[in-house]
Amino acid sequence: MSPRRFEHILRVSGTAQEIAKNLGCSLEKVRLAALGHDLARQWDGSKYIQYLEARGFSIRYEFRERPILLHGPVAAQILKEEYRIHDEDILEAVQHHTLGKPGMGLVGRILYVADYVEPGRKYIDQGFYQQILAESSIHGMVLGVIEHARSRGKTVSGQALDMEQEARNAYTDSTKTQVSYETQAI
Numbered sequence: 001m002s003p004r005r006f007e008h009i010l011r012v013s014g015t016a017q018e019i020a021k022n023l024g025c026s027l028e029k030v031r032l033a034a035l036g037h038d039l040a041r042q043w044d045g046s047k048y049i050q051y052l053e054a055r056g057f058s059i060r061y062e063f064r065e066r067p068i069l070l071h072g073p074v075a076a077q078i079l080k081e082e083y084r085i086h087d088e089d090i091l092e093a094v095q096h097h098t099l100g101k102p103g104m105g106l107v108g109r110i111l112y113v114a115d116y117v118e119p120g121r122k123y124i125d126q127g128f129y130q131q132i133l134a135e136s137s138i139h140g141m142v143l144g145v146i147e148h149a150r151s152r153g154k155t156v157s158g159q160a161l162d163m164e165q166e167a168r169n170a171y172t173d174s175t176k177t178q179v180s181y182e183t184q185a186i
């Protein structure tokens with residue numbers, strides 16, 4: 001693994017733990033997910049397909065076209081087979097860290113956000129980093145990240161669009177809950 005990638009992984013781990021601390025999520029789980037998420041990132045594209053097919057997975061067309069998108073699923077499999085990690089929150093987070101996934105747990109959402117905003121990313125400035133970390137809910141963070149990616153002209157995956165919708169609904173609900181609570185308090 002290149003020093004550059006290793007440093008990225010450490011920054012993702014630091015950022016993810018910072019977020020986990022604020023949101024009351026397990027630091028150990030986000031740390032393990034972050035440390036494992038890009039462990040197969042440097043493989044050759046054809047090797048991902050070979051690796052997964054050898055284990056009986058069928059590969060969808062869009063992944064055959066862009067096999068690099070398989071580095072998450074492959075890393076999750078390696079964590080399971082070689083590192084004996086069976087925690088579903090960690091495996092899910094690693095598997096879906098690139099495209100996101102609606103219904104994903106908190107560890108997965110934190111990794112998704114941290115991978116995007118870690119301060120070594122050229123497109124991230126200090127202001128945006130602080131803004132995301134200051135969000136009090138993971139849904140606000142997810143919305144901020146996807147909106148930022150869109151504003152950079154990045155194609156947002158179908159899974160991320162679904163996750164965005166889900167975050168928007170949850171975010172609106174939590175605002176409503178807050179409003180009604182305040183009304184009751186009066």
Ligand SMILES: [Fe+2]
Nearest residue numbers: 037038041098
């Ligand atoms: Fe990755």
Ligand SMILES: [Fe+2]
Nearest residue numbers: 012037038115
């Ligand atoms: Fe990454």
